[in-house]
Amino acid sequence: MSELILKAESLSACYGRVEALSDVSLQVARGEIVTVVGANGAGKSTLLQSILGAVSPKAGKLTFAGQDITRWPIYRRIEEGLVLVPEGRRILVSMTIEENLLLGAHMRRDKIAVRREIGGIYDRFPNLAQRRNHNASCLSGGEQQMLALGRALLAKPQLLMMDEPSLGLSPLFVQRLFELIQAYNREGLSILLIEQNTANALRIAHRATVLELGRVALEGDAASVAGSTGLQEAYLGGTSREVMEVDHKRKSVGRRS
Amino acid sequence: MTMLLSIQSLCKTFGGLEVVRDLSFDVPDGTATALIGPNGAGKTTVFNLISGVYPVTSGSIRMCGVDIVDLPSRHRIGRGIARSFQNIRLIPRLSVIDNLLIGQHVKLKRPLDVLRPFRFARDHEWIRAAKAELSAFGLSQYDDEPVGLLPYGVRKRVDLIRATLSSPSLLMLDEPAAGLNASETRELHRHLDILRERGTTLLIIEHDMHFIRSICEQIVVLNFGCKIAEGPFDQVRTDQQVSEAYLGTERAT
Amino acid sequence: HDDEELVIGLAMSNTGTFVSVANANEIAVDMAADEINRAGGINGMPIRIVKFDTGGDPKQAVLAVEQFARDKRALAVVGPFSSSEARVAFSAGERLGIVQMSMSSSAPGVAAPFKYAFRNTVDEGLVIEIVLKAMRAKNLIMGKAAIAYATDDAVSKAVGTAVLPEALVKVAVPVSGFVDFPYKAFDMSAQVSRLAQLKPDIVGVGAPPEAMINLAKEMKRQGVDVRLFAGTTVGDPDLPIRFGGAGEGTIIGSPFYSDLNDAVRTFAKSFAKRAEVAKIGRTVPNQTDISSYDIVYLYAEAMKRAGVTGEPSKIAAERTAIRDELRKMKEYPALGGKITFRENGDAIKPIYVLEAKGGRWTLFDQLTAD
Amino acid sequence: MISQQIVNGFMLGGVYVMIAVAFTLAIGVLNFLNFSIPGIFMIAGMVSWAALRGGQHWPIAFGIALAASAAVGVAVYLLTYRPSSDSDPDVPLVSSLGFLVLLENLIILWLGSDQQSFPALIVDFNWRFGSIIIGGAQLLSLVLSLAFVIALSLSLRFTNLGRQVRAIAENRRTATILGVNVGSVVSRLFVLSALFTGIGGILFAISYLQVSSSMGESIGFKGISAMIIGGMGNIWGAVAGGLLIGLVEILSTQFLGADFVNISVYGLLLALLIAKPEGLFGPVAAREKL
Amino acid sequence: MSGYQTGIIVLLALNTIAAYGVYLPMSAGQLNLGIAGFMAIGAYAAAYLTNACGWPPSAAIGAGGATAAILAFAVAMPMLRTQGIYLSLATFALGQVISAIFLNLDIVGGAAGYPVATHIEASVVVSAATLVVSLVWLMSTTRLTVYFAAVKNDPLVADLLGLNVKALGVAALTVGAGIAGVGGALYAHYFNYIEAQYFGVMLSTYTVLYVLLGGTQSVWGPLVGAAIFTLVPEALRSSSQWRYAIFALFIIVFMALRPQGLLTRGLSRQRTQARAQSGSTNS
Ligand SMILES: Nc1ncnc2c1ncn2[C@@H]1O[C@H](COP(=O)(O)OP(=O)(O)OP(=O)(O)O)[C@@H](O)[C@H]1O
C-alpha cells in the first residue's frame, strides 16, 4: 500500500472521567477510503473529533502527511488539509448559504479558484444554488447536509473525515452521495467515513475498523469485515438497551477511578 | 372510513418562494400515513403548517372536520395534534421525567392546579403516567437522568414519548428513524406498533423505505411542494416520477 | 480595661463615592484624640476611637451606629459623613439613644426631627445670605441673577429652588431664570447655551464642586463671562486650581479658611505631616477635616461637663447627658471658630467669604450668621 | 439659539456613538455584553491624565493610555470571554461587570475618586460659525466613529475575517471545527474594541477637560441604550441611536429641565422597544424553522 | 446577638429577597435589569401608606409588594414583545424611568427623599425573608418551575406543547416584581428613610450579580449568592481600602473557574452541561 496520510497511535480520550476512547490505533493511506463502524456511543464521533483536535486526547500520537500533529491547534490541521464534516451538520444559520461556503474556504488565498469551486458545488447541489443568498436557517434538513459537505470540500482537504453524511438524505441522494464520495476518492482524496448506513459504507470502503465501547474490536479490509461475525456482534447484535447498560457500567467505573 | 386530518389546496410561500403548492391529502382515522419526498420538497413545512408554526398562505387544514388554520399554535395540541421534531428538541438540563411533564400540560384541568407542589405527591398521576409510558417502552432506567446525558437514540424516543403523553389522536413524526442504527430502528418500530394498537393515527416523514413500508398503509409523495403520487407503498414505488425524483434507480427495497 | 477608656465611634467614608473628600477625616479625628489624650484625657480617662468604614452607603452607616452603640459601648459617634447616610443613621441613633454628629451633611433639616442628631455644618440658607451681603457690600454688579443647580441631589436642589431665590429676594436682585442639570453632569453645553440667552450678571450655583467646575469650563468655552457664587456645597480647598483657568472671580461661603490664624496654620502643618505618612494623596485639610477634628473636641468638652465615667452600667444616662451638654453649649471656641448648636441640631459658626483668584482662594470677607 | 442646542445635541451624541459602537462590536459581533467597556473608557481618560500630570508629552501620554486600554482588553478576553466558552451567555456579563468594579476601584486607590481637570492641549479647540460654536474634539470623535463604523461594517460583510467573526459570534464550537483560529480573531477584536473605546475616553477628556473614576458609568448605560435603539449588531444603528439620544437629552434639558432627561431618554428607549422590539434598524425576528 | 451581627443579618435578608425577585423571572428567561424600579415602587407605596394613611407596617409592606406586582402586570404584555437582551434593556429603561419619576414626585419628598415614620424590627425583616425563600422553594416543587424552564430554553416548542408562553412570562415578571416590592417596602421601614437615587441601575445590576454568582440552576443559588455578596466584603473589612478591588477580582476569578455559578445540581449534573451543550448544537 502507498504512503500513509494519517496515522493515529494508541489514542485515548475522556469526557470528564468517562473514557470514550481507549488505545485506538488507525491508519489511512493516501487515496484510500476507510470506514469506522460501531454501535451508537461506541466512540466513532469522538475518534474523529480527537483526530481533528476538537477533543484533546489524553494519550496517543497523531501523524498527518508525515508530520507529528499531536499538539497542533485545529486550524493548523485544517490548513494542512485534515477536514471534518461534523456530526449534526453545524451550519451557521445566521449567515447566507454562500457565506457558509466561503467560510469553508476562509484559509485559502486562491480567491479565483474558490469562486470556481463554489460554482461547481452549486452545479452538484442545485437546491443550494437557488437559495444562495438566503439565510442557511431556512434550509431543509437534507439541504443543510449538502451545505455541510460542500463547505468541507471547499477547505481543499487531503483527508476528508465524514461523520454520518447521509443522515436525513433521500434515498436517491444517498446513492448520489456515495457515488460522489467515490468520485472524489478517484481524484485522489483520502476519506475516513462514519456511517449508520453500514452496508453502503462497507461497499465503497477499502478498509474498515469496528469500534466497540471505545476500543478497536476488529479491523481489516472492508469485504472481510463485512463478512465477519464481529461486526454482527458490535454493531447489529446488541440492542441499544444492552449498549446502554454497558455504557452505564463504564460510567460507574469511570467515577470510581 | 372517517378522515381525521384533511388538507385542502394548501399553499405556503416564503418571500416569494413557493414551498408548498396546492397540496391536498387526507389522513384516515387509525391509519399510518407516510409523507415522503426529496430533500427540500416541503415535508417539514407541511408539519409546521399543521402544528401552526407558520401561518398558511392559503388553503385549509381540517382536523375532525373543523378548520384549524386560524387556531393559535398552542391550542392545536389540545385538538389532538402532537409532533416530534426533526432535530430533537428536549430541554437538555431537565430530567427525563421533567421533560415528559411538559408534554402532559394539555391534560391540566384547572389552571390553578399548576400551583400544587406535586413533588411531594410522589405518585402524582402525571408522574405515574410518564413512568408507565417509559417502562412500556423499556426506558424506565432513565427516569431521573438529565436528558442531555442520554444517547441519541434514547433522546429520540423520549421526544416521541413526550408527544404521545398528550394522548394525541394524530401523531406527526419527523424522521424518527434518522440516525438510529438497525437495532434502535427495530425498537422504534415496536414502539410505533404499540401506539398503533392504541389507535393513534400516525403521519410520518421518513427516508428509510424499509421502515415506511412496514408501518404505513398510505404514502403521499411530495416534490417541489406538490403531491406527485399517493397510494399504498407498492403502487407508489413503481411510479415513474417517484423513482426519478426520489428513490433512484437502485431502489432501497 | 475597657472601663477606663471613653469610647467614641467614627463612622468614616474611606471607600466609595466620597473617598476623596472624606478619606482624611480619620486623620483629623486621630489628631484630636491624640492631643486630648496627651493632655491627660477626660475626667482622668483616655479617649479611644473605634472606626467603621461605611463606604458612603446608608445601610452601612446604620450598621456602624448599631455596632458602636450595642457592641462597642461608644458614648458618641463622629459621623456619618453624607446626608443620605445621616438620614438613616440618625433615626437608628435615636432609637439606640446615642449622639451622632455629621461632619459634612448639609441637606436642609436632616437633624431636625431627632434629639440625638447633630451636624457640625451650617445651614446653606445662612451661608448664601452672608455671601450675597458681602457681594452687595463690595458693590459688585448684580443687576440680574440666574440660578444653576443639580436636580437629583437634595442639598443642591434645595439651594437652587428655595435658598437662592429667597436670598436673592432679600438683596433685591431679580432672578432672570433657572438652568438645571444632573448631579453627575459632564456635559453642560445645553445649560450654558441657555444661560447665554438669560444674560445674567451673576449666577448662583447649587451643586457639588464637580458640576460647578464643569459649568465654569463650559461657560468659558462658549464665551459666557459671568461671575459664579455658591454656598458650602462646593467647598474644596483646591477648587480654584481645579477650575483650570475658568471660574475666575467665583465667590463662595465656607466655614473654613486655611490662612485664617496661627492655630489653623499649625493644625494644617501637623495634618500635612500625618497625611504624608498615610499616603492618601493630599496634604491640605478641607472643611470636613476641620469639622471632624472639632467634633472630637466638642464631644470631649461635653463629656467633661457631664462628668462621664464610661462605666457600662451608666452608659445610657451618660450618652443622654452628652446630648444635653451639647445642646446647652454656647460659643465653644473650636478651631474653625465659635460653635453653638441651634434647635435643629445644626451648628452656628463663622463663615468666610472666599474669592477664587489666580488659582487660589483669597479672603473676600468674614461674617457670622445668627 | 435652538440651532446651537441642536449642535450641542449632536456633539453629545458623538460621545455616545463611540461607546455604542464599542458595545456593538462586543455584543453584535461577539454576542457578549461587555460591561468592562465603560471601565476601559475611564482607564484611557485617567491614565492619560496621570501621564500628563507626570510630565509626559501628550503623544506619549496618549500612547500609554491606549496601551493600557489594549492590555485591559486582553485581560478581559482572557478572564471573561475565553473561560466562558460552554456556559450561559450571562456569565461573561457577570465577570465583565466584575472588571468594571475592579477597574474603578483600582483607579480610585491609585488616583482617588475626585473628578480631575484635564489640561487643554489646544487653548481653544472650537470652531465658530457666526454665533454657533462647535467643539473640535467632539467633532473629531464623531468623524472618527463614522470612519470606523464604515470600515467595520464593510469588512464584517465582505471580508474573510468578517465571516470568521460572525461564525464565532453564532457558535464558537462550530467556528473552531471549521478551522477558525478563534483565539487570535477574538483577541484581536477585543484589542480593537478596547483601542476604540480608549480613543473614545481620550477624546472625551479632550472635549470636556475632565476625567474621573466614574466617567464611564453613565455614558456606558447611554451607550448601551443607543446601541439597542439602533438595533443590535447593526453598526449604523448604533450611530443613529447615539445621535438620537444626545439630541433628546439636550432638547429635553432645554425645554423640560434636567429632571426630565432620564424620563425622556429612557422613556423613548422603552417606547421604541415596545413599538419595535428589534430596534430601529434591527432585522425583524422571524419564527424559527423547526 | 451583637448589633453588628443583627445588622448584617438584616442586610443579608434584604439582599436575599431582592435576589429572589430577580431569580424568578430569570428562571423563565428574563434578565430583569430594572428590579430596583420595582423595589422603589414597593418602598414608596408602603411608606406612603404608613406615613399618610396610618396603615400598620405589615399591611403596608404587603400592599407595597402588591403595587409593584400590579405595575409589572400592567407593563408585562407590551414589554414581553421584546426578548433576550432587548427585554433586559426594556426593564432597565423602565427602572430608570420609575426612579426618575420618584425623584420628581413631591408628595413623597422628591429629590430630598422620604422619611418613614414607622420602624420595624430586624426580626420582621428576617421573618419576611424566610417567608419569601420558603415560598419560592415551594414554587420550585410545582410544575411551574418546569414550565418556566421550558419557556426559557425553547419557547417555540413550549408553545407547541400547549404552554401559554406569554402568560407564563407575565406571571414570572409579576411575581418577581412583587417580591422585589416587598423587599423595597421592608427596606423603607427598617431604615426609615428612602431616596430615589438609591434605587438606581447599580442596585439592579448587583442584584442580578447575586443570582448569577450563586447559580441559576438551583433554588438556593440566589441565597448563596446574596450571602457571598453580603459577607465577603465584610470579611475583607480589615483590608479596608482594597476590599472592593479584591472582591471584584474574586468575582472575576470565580466566574472564570466556575462559570455555571456556585451551586449546580450535584456533580453528576455538572457533566450534563458539557453533554447538553454538545447535544443541543449537534442535533
Ligand atoms: N460531550 C460529552 N460529554 C460526556 N460524554 C460524552 C460526550 N460526548 C460523547 N460522550 C460519551 O462518549 C461515548 C462515545 O460517544 P460518541 O459520540 O463518540 O459515539 P458515536 O459512536 O459517535 O455514537 P453515535 O453513533 O450515537 O454518533 C458515549 O458513551 C457518549 O455518551
Ligand SMILES: Nc1ncnc2c1ncn2[C@@H]1O[C@H](COP(=O)(O)OP(=O)(O)OP(=O)(O)O)[C@@H](O)[C@H]1O
Ligand atoms: N422559514 C423558511 N424560509 C424560507 N424558506 C424556507 C423556510 N422553511 C423552509 N424553507 C424552504 O422550503 C423548502 C422545504 O423545506 P422543508 O424543510 O419543508 O423540506 P423537507 O421536505 O422537510 O426536506 P428534508 O427531507 O431535507 O428535511 C426548502 O427548500 C427550504 O429551503
Ligand SMILES: [Mg+2]
Ligand atoms: Mg457519532
Ligand SMILES: [Mg+2]
Ligand atoms: Mg425535513
